[in-house]
Amino acid sequence: MSSNVFTLPRGMRDMDPEEMTRRLWLYEKIRGVALRYGFRMVEPTTIENLKTLEAKSGPGIRDEIYWFKDKGGRSLGLRFDLTVGLARMIAGRYDLPEPIKYATIGGNWRYDEPQFARYRYFTQWDVEIFGSASPFADAEVICVGIDILTELGLKDFVIRISNRKLAEAYLKQLGIGSGEKLEQCLRIIDKVRKENRAQLAKEFGEIKVDDEIVDRIFSYISLNGTPGAVLDRLASLTLTEPEAKTGLKELETLADALAALGRLDRCLYDMSIVRGIGYYDGIVFECFDKGGEDVGSIFGGGRYDKLCRIYGKRDIPATGVAGGIERLMISLERANLFPKSRLGPKVFIASAQEASRLDAGRLAQSLRDSGIPAEFDLKGRPLGKQIEYANSIGVPYLIVVGPQEVASNSVKVKAMATRVETLVPMPEVAAKLRELN
């Protein structure tokens, strides 16, 4: 049987020690920010009933996810995002004080065509506020996103913010109407960072939007700049739909809230941001990192006041933000922001001869008990081979234990990089290693 029989399924990966160490560091940073904002960590189930997943996205979602019938004939699906599960978790709960602030980091599965930085199993961080219709809640989730990137050391990013109520009402006012055609328009606008104006105009033409209206759409979606400047220009538009005025008001309050929370300078208002996904219905935003625009937005989110009603029996206003871990790791890698972590032990305790192995183990264990990561030989190798192994795993310090060391109750601690050796009494080895870098 050839070994390549056991390859991984397409789009699936193992996480090696280097990646896992980076992920654990990253998860801890993200959780730290969420907890500062009063969010509580949760995790929704990995497997949902298929109808739960379809309720958000329609039966078409079957083509994009992993779903199957279980042995009892029930249709189940692997979660494709974290928002569905979080919304379902809180929708039936009448006992929780509102706003309910939940955060989660978890794996998701999608049957996408794998491409650069996109896998069929991927991890997202997700922060949601349920029970507040106020733009202050939108401001808070935007701040969480900003603080996560800042905490990680990213500097060159910007949040582009808009409002779906305003966009949809303005498109209606232009005669687009509602329903299918409106959604098609939003989907075309959503491609503004991927296609040029001629391509977009062609697509508008295909769904029979007049050239003059297309010009006015372009003029609307090209509105972008500092929140103050964009709000001024929006104020000069004649808005006839009440929803447009509500959307504008939300953007005004959001700017005040972001200013009070000290994060306004990270934000631009940009009317080309609509987020194609159907369920958004208020403030929407996407964050772009200048070192990684080729791989899309680094996080995004917005308000979805109507989604929770699907899963419960009542409206629960909701807003949230989510980002892809794999996407974020690319930005951190490019900006060289991952800390240099030592993998493996701090010290290797070699045995000078086979008979010294128990003594080496004894010393290694006393160091572990003092919190110092230590290894000793588990293969019964001669000393030279042990040192070769210690070198190959990149251990910074080496101690050789033999009859002489046991008799004198002291050992030499050797720094592998400098080859400097220090004689240390056995009971002081842990303290010595703790002070060494």
Place this chain on the structure above:
Amino acid sequence: MSSNVFTLPRGMRDMDPEEMTRRLWLYEKIRGVALRYGFRMVEPTTIENLKTLEAKSGPGIRDEIYWFKDKGGRSLGLRFDLTVGLARMIAGRYDLPEPIKYATIGGNWRYDEPQFARYRYFTQWDVEIFGSASPFADAEVICVGIDILTELGLKDFVIRISNRKLAEAYLKQLGIGSGEKLEQCLRIIDKVRKENRAQLAKEFGEIKVDDEIVDRIFSYISLNGTPGAVLDRLASLTLTEPEAKTGLKELETLADALAALGRLDRCLYDMSIVRGIGYYDGIVFECFDKGGEDVGSIFGGGRYDKLCRIYGKRDIPATGVAGGIERLMISLERANLFPKSRLGPKVFIASAQEASRLDAGRLAQSLRDSGIPAEFDLKGRPLGKQIEYANSIGVPYLIVVGPQEVASNSVKVKAMATRVETLVPMPEVAAKLRELN
């Protein structure tokens, strides 16, 4: 559409904030111990090709796991343990220095009948050493298990250790032979903690083991006690099979290693431990916690020198230990060992009136920036309702911000439990809250 349409699939669960907080604490403790022993954290893929899963456990495994065909017609399966993935990860790697010491914590799926503390999605911790045939490696994984429980505060547990080479060779010597009948015998012995002697004797009778042999099997599996005492009694058995002698020698070396590593007093040798699973072929062990024997062993493991050959082209001796997180949490809960964690923010900044909300937000944000978990009102509620919310989420400190506080640049920090209020200048609030418990 009724809300109960969106129940969870059978055997699946969401993790709420209380549980998630406990899990994160637990995972960190487990990782801490693994890292002290020089293990590296990894995670194998969640979805494997079905044939990878079948290679370990045979096609019968299909009945016990979640498997399905993907849209390309390939048979895939959700991982049912972490050992398969870890073994596959290292089997094809010729570049890694040995021993390879990998640890992981991750979710697994099994299509079991759900019962107390057993779900269809469950989490395991798993620590494996690949590339050492020495009982020192077995000693090390046993020590990791012991240290995890000790680190968590559990005191009343014992590791029961045996050797499959010895058990199988001794059964052969009794005339059981090898193959199917031997495996049936091992499966019957594996039930020793669930069924009484009469039941077991009946099962031996059903597979045609003579009464006299059954007596000798009972006499063998009733050998248990301190390693020294059991080794003495084993030495007095007449062992004719070479494998039996090898197994006995391994147990002798293991006792020496466990003594040097200072963990021998946690261990008993117990010949009734065989672990029914087919692939074990050397030292085997299970850990029992006296507060939770009703839910089975708290961790278990052993040597499986032949498994890696299935996934690669070479023998790689291997030993490891794994435990169930849900099972472990029951023991910790019963022993009241989970720390009391605060969920939610440390302080709530209420606004005395709607116009003060931006000021409240400003103070909350400055506290967050100083690392203090803080919340302010996101719903535009009157003061009384804000304080009701603060109470309901169990926040320990409350600050009310109004025009007077802004004018005097000072606020009262109120301890919710004692109702004691302290007047603090605005710039010193973070420092004050940091010193308060």
